[in-house]
Amino acid sequence: MTIQFNDETFRDDYSFRNSDWAIKRFPFPFHEDSYMYAVNMEQHRGGPEGSVYEKRFDVDEHYVAEMRDRAMVLADDPLRCQSLPHMTLAGWDLLELIMVSKSEDYPDLFELHRDGDQWRWVNKPLGIDDTFTFLDETTLPYGPMEYITRQTQGDFCVLDQRDNNLWMDAGMVTTQADWSLDFDIGMNFFEWHAPVPLAHEKGIFVRALKFLLNIQQGAPARRLNWTMTVNPLLDTSPENYHKWGIQKTTLTPENIGAKQHLRVELQTFFRLPRSNALVFPIRCYLCSFQDLMTMPKWGRRLHRVVRDLPVELATYKGFIDNRPMMLDYLSKFDDGLPTSPGVWPDAETEPPLST
């Protein structure tokens, strides 16, 4: 299909909107009526047609606006994109992976023409047509990782693999759920996850690391993670928390349906061929509560998940203070009927809300 790109903002007037198409394909993260941490990895080899899982790097109606927002974040704070000196080759690996994937998966939007090391990259939505020499940094306007991730939705962590661990040694991080690349760069897998509650004790990170160290070329993996964000704000960074934190206090029973967003990360993992690094894209999808409630199954389930979430997790995810108001709103969409298994909305088969 041809994508109509939205002209919208993720700040100030927050004109971000999801179309009916975007709501239907929203990666709702709860496969049952409760939630607890799990490694929950699966292969990233396509998915149902039209879903966010179908392509290697999903492009949707928010693409152009998200890239504009990223450029603004980087202009304000260039430290959101960093690469330690030994990571340049991994940056070229990433550039190749994205250019090849996007030109194959979206031939009407992206073209890659290769003649030896002379490459021409055409990005039609962003109006880019660049010719450069592969592996020669002087022929690009930015380093290879920055160049391609200024043109790709989602944050990117590029992880070096050594000493049986993964090291956060490069990244482009402008749409993060409250963590700082500038602070965490150079840390290993356990260190950058150190502030996460409960999951260390459950052995989640030991198992996840073991899985990730063994990811092979051509066999990427994926999982979902989620949090809550008031207003469709992509840049929920700690750097700017003193500016956006106050927005959490602007919820009212009248505006919560429009302002409160479920924030879902589609996390994918690809082995890179030359560097043996692992790239970890973290793609953020936002959906307002009122849009989620258009799917009766999601309404019932979201209420039950938010209601039953352990206090530590609601605190860590930053919505403990707003949880009572969220539950007042969500409970109106839960009539107690059972829900079908799995994440899909099942709009045709799930019963409408009984009043």
Next chain:
Amino acid sequence: MSKFEFPPSIKSRPVYGTLEARPGKAHLMIADAEGAEAILGIATPDLMAKTHIIYIPRGTAFADQLRALNPAQFYEGPSYAAAVSRIRRVLQDAHMGLQVYLTGTEGLMGQAQNEAMMAGIPHTAIQTEHRGSVARRMQCVHCKGITEDVETDPFVCSHCGLNLFVRDHYSRRLAAYQGVCIDAEDPGNVPAPKGIYE
């Protein structure tokens, strides 16, 4: 009593050990304040004959005792900032087999460890022992400014003036803990500062 038992914490928080003399052709010991006591505890004439001590007294009176150990080289500096160019030069000239010992405050150990790492020494090969003040070197996540010797939580960023709470999340690269605005969601509601471990 200069040894402090740090409470258990998260996995990015550094853990310090107890210095021991290891075999090596050359030894570099970097210390501040009460860190001198840890060096005095392991010093032997043989070890000192191959040791370069870089010491920042910070108002303590241990310098003469260290000098009396007769180390191969001894430097007493007025501050870490004054000593760092010497530390870099010593690490640059170091050969394989150099043993590195760091002792004293967290800020001193963290910064010196960072210099050693940049010289190619893995952080896991560097010995550390905490002595003296438990104050922390803090980075403000908002303005990126570093405030040295923070003793209370919360504290005021010495650069941008925001009220910050003291996290245990620690960056080896910055040799600092992270400070985050405490009243972002309720401006002006700042609890009275307490000692970090109170």
